[in-house]
Amino acid sequence: MRFKLGCSLAYEVKAPTTFIFNVEVAKLQSLDIARESLTLAPDLARRVYVTPDLKNRYLGVNVQPGPFSLEYNAEVDLAVVRADPATISETPVSELPLDILPFLLPSRFVSSDRLAAFAQAEFGDLPKGHQRVNAICNWIHDNIAYRRGSSDGETTADESLLMRAGVCRDFAHLGAAFCRGLGIPARFVSCYAYGLVPSDFHAVFEAYLDGRWWLFDATRQAHLDGLVRIGIGRDAAEIAFSTPYGEMQPTGMEIRIDRADGGPEPMERTVDAISTEEPAPHAGAA
Amino acid sequence: MRFKLGCSLAYEVKAPTTFIFNVEVAKLQSLDIARESLTLAPDLARRVYVTPDLKNRYLGVNVQPGPFSLEYNAEVDLAVVRADPATISETPVSELPLDILPFLLPSRFVSSDRLAAFAQAEFGDLPKGHQRVNAICNWIHDNIAYRRGSSDGETTADESLLMRAGVCRDFAHLGAAFCRGLGIPARFVSCYAYGLVPSDFHAVFEAYLDGRWWLFDATRQAHLDGLVRIGIGRDAAEIAFSTPYGEMQPTGMEIRIDRADGGPEPMERTVDAISTEEPAPHAGAA
Amino acid sequence: MRFKLGCSLAYEVKAPTTFIFNVEVAKLQSLDIARESLTLAPDLARRVYVTPDLKNRYLGVNVQPGPFSLEYNAEVDLAVVRADPATISETPVSELPLDILPFLLPSRFVSSDRLAAFAQAEFGDLPKGHQRVNAICNWIHDNIAYRRGSSDGETTADESLLMRAGVCRDFAHLGAAFCRGLGIPARFVSCYAYGLVPSDFHAVFEAYLDGRWWLFDATRQAHLDGLVRIGIGRDAAEIAFSTPYGEMQPTGMEIRIDRADGGPEPMERTVDAISTEEPAPHAGAA
């Protein structure tokens, strides 16, 4: 599918501020970038960094006081891998590639060590595979209220569970935490999400099953086959769309994504398992 | 300096267990490995993985029930960079290479977001540079009691601060958290530590100052120029010497390091700033 | 029913220690104390205090280094009030006597403010009354593992929920927290518990329903009509059987309770709602 997408971010900078942005789509094989532009106003010097493993694209800009804005637009072709969920089993820890293992560890907001007992008690006896992670998503969807303003940038997965509320960031953290607590590698994904209303940056998670990363969205708010990846991280800290060091005030923010291929609108919700990552030869694979 | 070092680890495995070990010294330019051997008993299939960026070496082994042991021995030449601490300034965030920035983020045990206010209040007004990080180490040394058994594998830096006690792992987490809270990148280092009594795996931290990573040990228990690196991580989770998935019981553990170059014993404590990493061209440097 | 009960506690005191004991049965109308003795060895000066409202009996003893022991024995007649659970409704907050209201507030270990959302989500829509609190007990019984050593003296109700494990103290804290989170006053009860195997001090909770305090035991390990009250508190902190200030080592502990009226052994489990407190005219009643 082809999408037109982008974002416009505006700030009033009060004191010299270094911004690290992560808003450009990831440099993936599955993601063909037909057109792309990123403009800054004023047009300041840019530093760029693409992480060698995950292909996240970071943009660093040092900004002096005054108004500052970023505009990003891209047109991309997203190729997804589809599979019948019933055919996707779990990969036992004994067979996990070693470079996948960091995604079994607890991280700042995915406090999987604190949630392992809860995960085992709720999901430990369920049939293994894609369906178990789907059951986790169903549980979160049914038990956690999606409520704007219910969390902040320091909220951890265990706190979201206690509060029974959160936003997409928290749903993804909790899903990833339950997975890691069960021995299933899981990672946090930021993306442009087709179908999300109102349009916004979205957060979902991926679980590593049967030799590949599969996408899951416990909020059920967007099309799983319409998620265009920006970044991958252990949790939200690593791939915030904007990390400012300094003093500034956000003054505007608009995120957009539309189909650019004349496909049907509205699109039907897929029931397939969806992956956007080509299985690659892994380091230290069993 | 040349060191002979190694470890012997023994386990009684109760149910099939996948071990991930990180006990071999890192593959660094500054660390010339003259001789090295690692034996497993029984001699099981090994999977190995060296992280591309940090050169941590992970070893994966799937073990059936019964006794299991690992023996590692190496002889290495460690070349350290020395400098006068007074000459080492801080690198402003605006000039930090983008690939360094993840080490400014909070991680599971280095809860720098929860400790930023404390760090600012205690250390925010001190003169910047190597001396400020040294002041952090002095504060930790003077205010946190080194006490075996005072923490466990889930203890976070903020909890260590409240409990005013910890072991080397906690001293390193707290030091790194204070640094990150001040805008100084910091990372967790596991190592063989010459001079540590009783001998054990040791944990220290590195702070990024003036374009290079410098070593700091808030426990003051080992020689800063006698730390032979095993691994680098955001915190202890990533570079545990042994991460077992399964059911087992540790039955023995011995860690050793001695000088192998006829140098003076006991060695004098250095007052230099010490680094073991060559400054490299960084991605996204300012 | 008539019970013979008591306890033997022994300590090795290392440095002068002030003990506060709360092991004597409460001075209740429903509890006729036929015989009672408490001996200390050595026979030190005692300070006693009975709380005016709840009739908890505290005993203070200052002990010098050396062995120290307490032996308590009593024979009591316990009169319980029985009712059909289906007839017991909830008392709306608007009608709660004002002296009951402190038992709606969060306390150190009954972190009902942190658990209110969870309680509302799980139990908010259930039919109100004794059956709702019973449903809470069933949920705890089914979802929290009773496991010795899984908690310590600082474990809070929200932590027990995350860990999905605890002992009687934690079951009572969690039950009380869910109740308070729903607007049902609840308090912590320590007691001698007929039927508990192995015999030990027991902890349950009371909920205020329909103008009276009713007993609940989420562990389901003892006879509800065989609970002989020692103390009432907001949570475990207030009615620890022994609170030592000083330095000492417990060296022995035995708790016992047997029927003393020739009643049937084993007794059948009651399905009645059970209360041991006479409804009294309340201050500030609606």
Add this chain to the structure above:
Amino acid sequence: MRFKLGCSLAYEVKAPTTFIFNVEVAKLQSLDIARESLTLAPDLARRVYVTPDLKNRYLGVNVQPGPFSLEYNAEVDLAVVRADPATISETPVSELPLDILPFLLPSRFVSSDRLAAFAQAEFGDLPKGHQRVNAICNWIHDNIAYRRGSSDGETTADESLLMRAGVCRDFAHLGAAFCRGLGIPARFVSCYAYGLVPSDFHAVFEAYLDGRWWLFDATRQAHLDGLVRIGIGRDAAEIAFSTPYGEMQPTGMEIRIDRADGGPEPMERTVDAISTEEPAPHAGAA
């Protein structure tokens, strides 16, 4: 000294709400109430409750949707006990009256168990007595920033310490927590505070020293001999000025206190130790 004081509270009630107010001055011997009035609009039925031990006065009102307001005015004579701080020693735990001991226990917001090690490390070696508690107040004043909006109704003392910020409620919680962590009974006090700018309900704490409760204010914002007590509690939960059960919106709040005896304005800050409680024969005293 004679004071005129009072408060005006206004609410927009959205759904039937039960309010528990604690705004009337306590019924103390040291506090002679010359005149007093409390009006409600609309003039609804009141339930009143005075706690037998501490003489807190609670007022319960059930309110239907619509505007609702409370106005309280009083003229009182406050008799304080003054002493030279240097003459006030600590009471060893072995001599504490048993009815004082609950104020050594941790409570929801005075998490003294989590702060005991910190308290011992910072204040354990200081000379004992009134001066040690004063040193605690100085430390809090110097190390914790007074910042409106930095905390909320769930903030605990250990969190305030980490955040290095709080309001009067948090300063009092932290002071009480440090005291309890050192074995000094401490309790939370709400009051009308002469000299506080801007005028507001104030929170301070009392420590039990030398057989009597002494007032301490770590914020240093009001006159210690101009604090007119409303309530005493383990922490803020017990004596909130307004605890609403229902749905409502505060729409106005004014608190006032002025001298009514022609005494000098501005008053000089006292350096005396101040107590407003007559020493009474205690239950279970040593």
